[in-house]
Amino acid sequence: MGALSLSVALSDNPMTAPIHSGRVAAEGIDWSVSAIHPSEMFWRQLKFGEFDISEMSLSSMTIAASQGVRDWVAIPVFTTRRFFHTAVVVRTAAGIESPADLVGKRVGVPEYQQTAAVWTRGALLHEFGVAPEQLTWFMERPPELSHGGATAFAPPTGVQLSYIPGDTNVGEMLRVGQLDAAVVYIAHRNLVDRSRSEAGAIGGVRTLFADPRAEGIRYYAKTGLLPVNHVVVVRASLLEKHPWVALNVYSAMLEAKRVANEPVLQALQPWEQLGLLPPETAADIRAADPLPYGIQAQGVVLETLAEYLVEQGLAKRLVDIKDLFAPSTLSL
Template sequence: MSGNPIELSIALAENERTRPLLEGSVVAEGIRLRPSRLHPSEMFWRQLRYSDFDVSEMSLSSLIIAVSRGDTRWAALPVYTFRKFYHTAILVRAGSGIRAPADLRGKRVGVPEYQQTSVIWCRGILEHEFGIRADEMEWFMERGADRSHGASTGFAAPPRIRLSFIPPSTNIGRMMVEGELDAVFHYLKERNLVDRSTIDLASDPRVTTLFENPAAEAARYYRKTGIYPINHCVVVRRAVLERHPWVVLNLYAAFLAAKAEARRRMLDSLQHYLAPGLLGEQARSGLESDPMAYGLRATRPVIETLIEYVHEQGLSARRVGLEELFAASTLDL
């Protein structure tokens, strides 16, 4: 490592764990980061199509698919900037007759992109937990080839999947309220260069969630499987690592420090509830755990489950190995 820091461009979506890096309160030793705040949809499209940034968040499913097809531009760090129980956020149209997962059979489902991680998690959980297969639904995808992540990874609809592209004149939100779709897996209304929907379906009385109590379903699934689905990882351009291999662990340490800073802020805020006993012992015990853990040792079963889902859903011809995805120096973290 030379005495002068190297300069790297980095793209992140802002949340409490990335904000310290974006604002500069946490720095990576030996590295001067030039940050861009971007919506994930746009960020992933720009990275997969144009390789705009040296470091960025990345759709974990798109990375798996790209690597399975020989794309070696990126090495992942076991840093997971976003996790969510996306199947609990599936939206259904009132009047569609959908009251339980089984009712999705034969229905019209809108997705921003068929291969995106959140949608893969939804399909995998529906199949393995409720017996609902992807080929039992009809799929409608909002992103066209000019803005899709799949256009850069060779996406084609898997066998037996009925998939149509939504015309540019409309979008998922409009089709839902006009009765042309019955359900949505992962609805995006935030403005960015990729997604088109703008209607606030969450506050529309014509739309509700598939699960009456999403929090209870998330807790049930987590208790049963121990899986907190991972959506995004962080990638570094391999060309950078060939010149500066030390960047991997320096960046990893910086992301850990940023997460620790976010945790300290959270615990400081919660002290006002803990001190007077407003949060019980179960809450105190839960706060000692780390559901957002980084590193492969803590998350290997989650990553391997997603790799399996990508393969069994026909999006990769083979199961990708962890050593193909992650930088070699992170495999034992």
């Protein structure tokens, strides 16, 4: 029997690069892999279901599951994660010196329900006491080009939200002073996002936190959370016929991460030889996995996101996050 032919969509990032290059493949699968920007990929999957395997917005998948939609099954592979609230940008002229100063301000977002925005609002509320209802929201993606268009998105109760007109975008509105801040800013070209200027190239715009790295370290030390926003999914109907696909794909993704990290770990050696990096520190770095896959290591992070979705009025009910994942992966 020949290999199973599948279509795959993955973003172009270090964790997936070995798959795009063909260096890593999944056993028993002959896959055709496309590199697609996440914003576009998630919209295409949610609206058209174009690929057998892809990355997916964890928030949108959870929202759909809360509505009884189970078209996709997740595999505990988390290709991108970061401290999203540290990337909030503000106009200097808006007088925003701290998160508390966001209250009453006009805030742009590509998509209200996108995972990065959910994590950012969660941090603003739980770390700084700033609630979503205290901001005025402007969303760039129209319903027909949004993830929420496939999950019946409507502004949660108490949230004031308007759609940005099609002839402008978050970046332009920041530039001319029609917005005071953006909780998520995307300027990479794709079919659903319209902003084009990098935030750093917009005059009078800076990050909310003077030292985003320091804020990320503080947040992690306090909460233990390194937020996840992308998860890998497989078409549910495919897994019903071929349940072995889940673990084969997981193994391939795990190997791709190992290959991606290999050069970084090898690069430590010269500093060890010169005595600039203590051997015990190098050993700790090699032993650590800062971006772990698997549910066991990420349960608290995943559960926190599920709770935020209910708290922010985006999910109809609290979803048991384990129900989203392939049964064969639950012990990983």
